[in-house]
Amino acid sequence: MNASVLPQDALREHIQIHGRLLAEVPDALSNLHQAGRKQLQDQALPHRRLEAWRYTSIFPLVEADALTRPLEDADPAPARVNAVNQIVFVNGLLSRVALEDSGLSVRTWAELDDEEQTALIKASEAAQRSGEHPLAVVNQALASEAILIELDDSTELQHPLVIEYQCQGDESGSAHPRVWLQAGRFARADVVEIFSQQAAGQLHNSVTHIQLDAEARLTHTLITPESDGFQVHGIHASLARSSRLEVMTFATGAALRRLDLNVRHAGEGGELVLNGVYLTRETRHFDVRTVVDHTVPHCETDEIWRGIVTDESRAIFNGRIHIHPHAQQTRAEMNNNNLLLSDRAEVDTKPELEIYADDVKCAHGATVGRLDDTALYYFQTRGIDRKTAYRMLSAAFVQEVIDDFPDTPGRALATQLADQFHLDTSEQA
């Protein structure tokens, strides 16, 4: 690569190369790709001068050539958790769909009629129009597969739906799976999205659109294990009247990891819980940006994020809650607390409230601290060695958030990954 080329320009070139590869073999996804490419023309790609990308450089993506080609089709590994309702993607391509509960259906892009496709493309464009989701636009332009998951009205899903995204092989390249999840009126479901690790040089860039109709209730648990590659995931959710969404995230670090969680309160009486835990170590990176829009009155948002950041890792929390002028009687709370366990680690935290209505209850806060020496000493005077004390104290910091996750295989997996992290990092105590 020519050193004088800006990374975002190089990235655009890589995307074009990838796009031409896809266009050589037209398939059912071509109309989705085309619409995406069109949006991409007016879309600024991420660079460090954009506030939303200030702390995360896309240079490693450029350097690894991750975007110039798709990941090859590959055989699946055994699923991480066994589930009655299961969808598995491998390298961005749909590998397995097994649904046992009634009222739940999955269709691929090819199985949708023109009208449905047009509606979904429109919905995506609306969500991406702000210009703040460049990698979601890239996902659309290069989509590896797109599926529509539907929960019929009044369906109460008996078992969680587990969506697993695997990356196989060690060749560099990128995968861009896209999911639309629509929950009908009064539907109830627990959904878990589990990501796998990526090999160095691999990019997994996924997007999940969530649409909750009136009175629907959905929990959505995200699990991202440690990775040597790049992972980007965007959630774009819209909540109709009196619906409730819980998005619970368990995240670790990757060579580059970026989560964009966007929720729009579009109907009165909506409730949102947007909690997360992140644990980063070594030289890994984690960046989460949450944007919640209150556009109507009488909605609630609760957001708690706890992070433990150690070694030479870096974590970024940027949370924004935007209360629009008509959103009276909004209640919104956002907190971000960090344990910084190494002098070489870095946390950047920026909770933001933007309020344009006058009758609202809102609060936000952020802390960055270390493990309390007095607490460690207290444990020791009771015969508990320093390593165990360190492990118990760091676990205590995040476990109460994980304990609030809905009871799905996601919570068990998060607990297991967190325990391993605490055990490994306490070795340095």
Place this chain on the structure above:
Amino acid sequence: MLNIDNLKARVEDKEILRGLTLHVRPGEVHAIMGPNGSGKSTLTHVLTGKEGYEVTGGKVTFKGKDLLDMSPEDRAREGLFLAFQYPVEIPGVSNLQFLRTAVNSIRKYRGEEELDAAAFMRLAREKAKQVNLPADFLKRGVNEGFSGGEKKRNEILQMLLLEPSLMLLDETDSGLDIDALQTVAEGVNAMRSPDRGIVVVTHYQRLLDYIVPDYVHVLAKGQIIKSGGRELALELEEKGYGWLGINDETTEAQG
């Protein structure tokens, strides 16, 4: 069992202990009294191994072993227990989990079998009753939101569970009303036995009405300047520290 000989220690550049000697034999109760800044808290923290205290002279043996050479956790496992003046709040770690980890660390060190959750729960409930702590305190975070008296009773609960051979009580009476003081004292007295030693560190003699000492020592400027029987505490109560030529309240450093 505890032999402190000519102990000298400093915090940063400030010399706090200046040659302190104290011998505690099994079964004895010693009270160390002294004004603020005399070195009382420094003594307890040097004995338990808190960071930030530098020992510059003297030696301490506990059951014949060099105490100052041990990690804080090994001192506890050998049977040393400090009841804190200000017990630490630890949200997120349940009292039960904390206590069980502590008890099992010590049992393991002694080569005893670790207690399972059910067996420990029974034991903890029984001991909690003894110090008038309702059982739901076991489920709460360690000292989280406890009142001053509840924290001190929780310290005594830990002491009852860990069954130390030497107990150091650091200003255990501070912040306690009479009822709480009595409960705490009963807990301590229940532990009195011919093979245990107790060192009560206190500014006032009030606690000594309930935990009656065999010996009373007056600590001033990092040394024990006078020792006697119980009557010495009463004399101090009546006459104040000025009687011994010690300037109370004016000393700037908190021991």
